[in-house]
């Protein structure tokens with residue numbers, strides 16, 4: 001089931017004000033510019049740069065002031081009402097308007113330039129463009145999506161962002177053959193599959209009008225799809241790391257999916273992520289990260305990083321390397 005289909009079937013609470021209060025995040029696209037040049041440009045354009053943030057309170061920004069994020073060095077943070085849609089930096093692909101939490105998957109996967117990787121459910125492509133920037137356009141990014149319209153939007157977005165290492169396919173990821181010679185060098189997978197979208201502030205359930213029973217059935221169906229995608233992603237023979245993310249707040253789509261996958265794939269384990277991040281995955285999967293309006297000033301989000309620690313799942317376990 002597609003996320004759009006899901007949204008169209010549910011009641012959207014348009015009264016939710018919290019989305020308007022979230023900071024405006026802009027990721028600097030390092031394929032086109034640098035953080036320093038972007039900051040200089042913005043200063044000349046009347047913005048006031050306050051330096052790097054060190055705590056969440058620093059995100060309480062007035063009018064044209066902005067800071068650099070404390071976790072993601074290429075992320076700039078602005079006041080909630082800042083509108084960049086007509087701004088040169090946005091139109092020229094120098095900045096990508098992307099929620100902070102949604103920048104985590106590519107940042108944590110951190111593929112080596114020159115490597116081959118897959119973005120399994122890729123459109124409209126913000127995470128793909130981030131991956132390409134980390135790759136410095138060196139290597140190959142195979143990106144799949146079932147939805148042709150979304151893929152067309154993605155094509156435009158990637159063109160504007162200066163991405164050249166991609167190979168887009170309008171294809172069901174579950175039907176991609178991991179044994180095919182063209183994927184023999186794939187070492188990384190980013191999996192951000194369709195989910196309930198329950199973390200998106202403007203789309204939160206209106207409890208009074210959502211049929212709870214239907215909601216549960218939909219969650220179960222999404223979780224089963226997500227687990228199939230996750231298991232499939234781990235089947236690529238040279239895979240080293242896979243990042244799994246959702247913009248859902250439901251345990252069923254997050255920790256439960258990851259736990260089931262780890263049980264079925266004993267050669268993989270979780271990498272502990274960002275020691276100083278304020279919100280962890282629910283017990284016992286505290287290696288994973290969660291994000292929320294209150295604790296991280298982002299939309300609700302979940303991210304897990306899995307790594308292969310033995311070829312056959314029967315080697316002695318070495319300690320996982322913590323990211324940051």
Ligand SMILES: C[S@@+](CC[C@H](N)C(=O)[O-])C[C@H]1O[C@@H](n2cnc3c(N)ncnc32)[C@H](O)[C@@H]1O
Nearest residue numbers: 121122124125126127145146147172173192194
């Ligand atoms: C959450 S969105 C991905 C957002 C994207 N990662 C980004 O950052 O822009 C999930 C996407 O998965 C796609 N999708 C759903 N089922 C799929 C499948 N079986 N194979 C490939 N793509 C699929 C949907 O069309 C949708 O575009």
